[in-house]
Amino acid sequence: NHIIPGFCVGVYGESECGDLSSSFLSSSSSSSKLLIKGGIVVNAHHQLVADVYIENGIIVSVQPNIKVGDDVRVLDAIGKYVMPGGIDPHTHLGMEFMGTETIDDFFSGQAAALAGGTTMHIDFVIPVDGSLTAGFEVYTEKAKRSCMDYGFHMAITKWDEVVARDMEVMVKEKGINSFKFFLAYKGSLMISDELLLQGFKKCKSLGALAMVHAENGDAVAEGQRRMIDLGITGPEGHALSRPPELEGEATSRAIRLAGFVNTPLYVVHVMSIDAMEEIAKAHKSGQKVVGEPVVSGLVLDDSWLWDNDFSTAAKYVMSPPIRKRGHDKALQAALSTKILQLVGTDHCTFNSTQKALGIDDFRKIPNGVNGIEERMHLIWDTMVESGQISVTDYVRITSTE
Numbered sequence: 001n002h003i004i005p006g007f008c009v010g011v012y013g014e015s016e017c018g019d020l021s022s023s024f025l026s027s028s029s030s031s032s033k034l035l036i037k038g039g040i041v042v043n044a045h046h047q048l049v050a051d052v053y054i055e056n057g058i059i060v061s062v063q064p065n066i067k068v069g070d071d072v073r074v075l076d077a078i079g080k081y082v083m084p085g086g087i088d089p090h091t092h093l094g095m096e097f098m099g100t101e102t103i104d105d106f107f108s109g110q111a112a113a114l115a116g117g118t119t120m121h122i123d124f125v126i127p128v129d130g131s132l133t134a135g136f137e138v139y140t141e142k143a144k145r146s147c148m149d150y151g152f153h154m155a156i157t158k159w160d161e162v163v164a165r166d167m168e169v170m171v172k173e174k175g176i177n178s179f180k181f182f183l184a185y186k187g188s189l190m191i192s193d194e195l196l197l198q199g200f201k202k203c204k205s206l207g208a209l210a211m212v213h214a215e216n217g218d219a220v221a222e223g224q225r226r227m228i229d230l231g232i233t234g235p236e237g238h239a240l241s242r243p244p245e246l247e248g249e250a251t252s253r254a255i256r257l258a259g260f261v262n263t264p265l266y267v268v269h270v271m272s273i274d275a276m277e278e279i280a281k282a283h284k285s286g287q288k289v290v291g292e293p294v295v296s297g298l299v300l301d302d303s304w305l306w307d308n309d310f311s312t313a314a315k316y317v318m319s320p321p322i323r324k325r326g327h328d329k330a331l332q333a334a335l336s337t338k339i340l341q342l343v344g345t346d347h348c349t350f351n352s353t354q355k356a357l358g359i360d361d362f363r364k365i366p367n368g369v370n371g372i373e374e375r376m377h378l379i380w381d382t383m384v385e386s387g388q389i390s391v392t393d394y395v396r397i398t399s400t401e
C-alpha cells in the first residue's frame with residue numbers, strides 16, 4: 001500500500017481531481033472509503049483496467065472487480081484514465097524577486113495547480129541575506145496557506161561555515177535534500193565557481209542533490225549592456241541579451257564541475273538545444289545528470305517577445321529565455337528519448353503592473369511565467385495526443401520521476 005498525494009480521473013475536457021489528504025481524510029468515516037471503478041489505471045510502467053480501492057487516503061488494493069459494501073463511495077471511471085496527480089518539481093510561490101513579490105502565493109498557486117491536475121509541487125526556499133534557517137522560517141510561514149501537498153528545495157546564495165552547517169541541518173532535520181545554485185542574476189542570486197565547487201562538495205558529503213540555474217551571469221550582464229547601448233530597451237532585448245550559447249556554456253561548466261566532484265547534478269529549466277546537448281553528452285560518458293525542461297520552453301517560442309504591446313510581450317519574459325522555434329521541438333524529442341527526464345513549470349507569476357516595472361528597461365521586468373495549472377494538459381495535448389510519448393511516459397514525466 002502507498003499513501004498517494006492525490007489522484008486524477010478523467011478524459012480530456014471532463015475530469016475529476018482530488019487531493020486525498022484533504023478531501024477524503026477530513027470527510028466522515030463512511031466517505032473516507034472510496035472505490036474508483038473500472039478505469040484504465042496507469043503508472044509509469046504499465047496500464048490495466050482495474051478498480052482502485054482507497055481507505056483513509058491510502059490505496060488498499062488495485063485489481064479488477066473489487067467488491068465493496070454500501071458504505072463505500074463509488075466513482076465511475078469506465079472509459080477514463082486513472083493516474084497519479086501531477087507533481088510539479090519547480091515552482092516559486094510567494095517569492096520576493098526583482099523588487100516585488102510573485103502574485104501567486106501558496107494558496108492561489110496551489111488552487112491553480114489542483115484545477116489543472118497537479119496535486120503536489122516542490123518550491124524553492126530563498127535564503128534571507130544568505131541565511132538558510134531564516135529562509136526556511138519565512139517559507140514555513142508562507143506555506144501555512146497551503147491547500148495541497150508541497151516540498152522544498154533550497155537555494156544557496158552565499159558561502160561560509162554557517163551555510164555549510166545549515167545545509168546539514170536542512171538535510172538531517174528539515175527534510176530538504178536538494179540545493180540550487182544560480183549561475184545567473186549577477187549582483188543578487190549568482191554565485192562564483194569557487195562557491196559552486198564548495199556547494200557541490202557539501203551536497204556530495206550529505207548525499208543531497210545539487211541543482212543549477214545554468215546561464216553565464218557575467219556574459220548576460222555584458223549582453224544586457226550591449227542591448228541598452230544599441231537603444232534596445234523592450235522585452236525583445238531580454239532574449240537578445242542572453243542567447244542559447246550562454247546557457248550551453250554554463251550547463252557544460254556545471255556538468256564538468258559536478259563530474260570533477262563526482263556528484264549527481266539536476267539542471268533546472270533546460271530551455272535550449274545547446275544545454276540539452278551538453279546533458280546528452282554527459283549521459284554518454286556515464287555521468288548522472290537530470291535535465292528538467294519546463295512547459296513554457298516545450299510549447300512556446302520567442303516570437304511573443306517581439307509583440308508591439310509591452311504588457312503582452314512582458315508576460316513571456318523568463319530566464320533562461322523562451323527560445324526560437326525549433327528549440328521547443330528538440331526539447332520535446334529529448335524528453336521522449338529520455339535525454340531529459342521530467343517536466344516542471346518554474347511557475348513564477350507577476351501581474352501586468354509588476355511587469356511594468358520594466359517598461360523603460362527590459363532588465364527591470366520581473367522574470368517569470370505561469371504554468372502550474374497548464375502543465376498537465378499542455379503536455380498531454382502536445383506530446384501524448386501527437387503520439388510522441390505513451391500514457392505511461394506521461395505519468396513518468398509529470399509525476400513519478
Ligand SMILES: NC(=O)NCCC(=O)O
Pocket residue numbers: 092213317318319320346348367368369
Ligand atoms: N526563471 C525565471 O524567470 N524566474 C524564476 C526564478 C528562476 O528560477 O530563475
Ligand SMILES: [Zn+2]
Pocket residue numbers: 090091092268346348
Ligand atoms: Zn525557478
